[in-house]
Amino acid sequence: MQGIDALLLSVGPDLPWLTGFAAMAMERLSMLVLPAEGRPQLILPAFEADLVHDREAVMDLVPWAETEDPIALVSRSLGAHRAGNLAIGDHTWSRFLVALQAEMPDARWQQASNVISSLRAQKDAAEIEALARAGAGVDRIAAELQTGEIPLIGRSELAIAADIEARILANGHRKVNFCIVASGPNSSSPHHHTGDRVVQSGEPILFDFGGTTAEVDDAPGYCSDTSRMIFTGEPPVEFAEAYSALQAAQEAGVRAATVGTAAELVDSAARTVLTEAGLGQYFTHRLGHGIGVEAHEDPYLVGGNDRPLAAGNAFSVEPGFYIAGKWGARIEDIVVATDEGPRRLNNSSHELAIVEA
Numbered sequence: 285m286q287g288i289d290a291l292l293l294s295v296g297p298d299l300p301w302l303t304g305f306a307a308m309a310m311e312r313l314s315m316l317v318l319p320a321e322g323r324p325q326l327i328l329p330a331f332e333a334d335l336v337h338d339r340e341a342v343m344d345l346v347p348w349a350e351t352e353d354p355i356a357l358v359s360r361s362l363g364a365h366r367a368g369n370l371a372i373g374d375h376t377w378s379r380f381l382v383a384l385q386a387e388m389p390d391a392r393w394q395q396a397s398n399v400i401s402s403l404r405a406q407k408d409a410a411e412i413e414a415l416a417r418a419g420a421g422v423d424r425i426a427a428e429l430q431t432g433e434i435p436l437i438g439r440s441e442l443a444i445a446a447d448i449e450a451r452i453l454a455n456g457h458r459k460v461n462f463c464i465v466a467s468g469p470n471s472s473s474p475h476h477h478t479g480d481r482v483v484q485s486g487e488p489i490l491f492d493f494g495g496t497t498a499e500v501d502d503a504p505g506y507c508s509d510t511s512r513m514i515f516t517g518e519p520p521v522e523f524a525e526a527y528s529a530l531q532a533a534q535e536a537g538v539r540a541a542t543v544g545t546a547a548e549l550v551d552s553a554a555r556t557v558l559t560e561a562g563l564g565q566y567f568t569h570r571l572g573h574g575i576g577v578e579a580h581e582d583p584y585l586v587g588g589n590d591r592p593l594a595a596g597n598a599f600s601v602e603p604g605f606y607i608a609g610k611w612g613a614r615i616e617d618i619v620v621a622t623d624e625g626p627r628r629l630n631n632s633s634h635e636l637a638i639v640e641a
Contacts (some may be wrong), residue, residue, distance in 0.1 A: 289368030296375025418508035419629035421455035430637035457495035464492040472612040511616035529561035566605040
């Protein structure tokens, strides 16, 4: 375990990914103590012990009563490792980390992501199929937007977003992670905050939405994420040409996402196409992010990341261009690197849909 004596995992995605149990984000500590050798212990409030199902074969439960000190219990469970190399979950509340550091002043600390991120990044077949099901759910909504089933013109961004969010929940997701509806000049902001602006005729709309699927048999939910563009009427030649270059850039990024290719080279493949089309300066973010039980996780497709893609890595490929105060566009698919080549998990049309209503 890279010289680490124990992992300490509390709130965040790592604990449910490993155990199927999600710690509630509150002032009462739940923490998995996972030693390099020996039996793991899950320390949690006594009244939550019944939420952990069929895990006795792989870990011991250590319920604590309201008058007990869970920090002391964590320290005790570590034994001799309380002065060792400890890796703590990246999402752990600072109040717990500070208390643990005070309880164990001789310990050496690092982020648990140094160990666990690479494990989570390489999805197995079941995880890939879970991501595919999540992707199919949002693909259905993208198709409904593209065919005009969801009214746009004359409605506010917020009203449209509410419609999309309801459909995300109806398509196999337990929660909505985000829903960007960016119309007209708002589309020039990559992370526009959906607002009161009313959609007009003759403008682009950028849609970016996703959620987390419902868990099955204590497995964690997996995330969806897609971006598609609509124009309310016939687009100007300038926009249509830029969008065509964007389609080519997205395709180049997907094709480059092969096992063994450095993440930064996948970014470069898409970025080069936009640069050659005169749009490079308007592509202002990385090409993509990993996805799994979190919407954003390793690996990141960005300049400076020379780590090669591995089979099972799942990530977004989402080039865009954003011309301030005018318009913007983005196309996003979730892609998995496989030994047979890149596999798209989003399959709704990439064409610039023209909707008149």
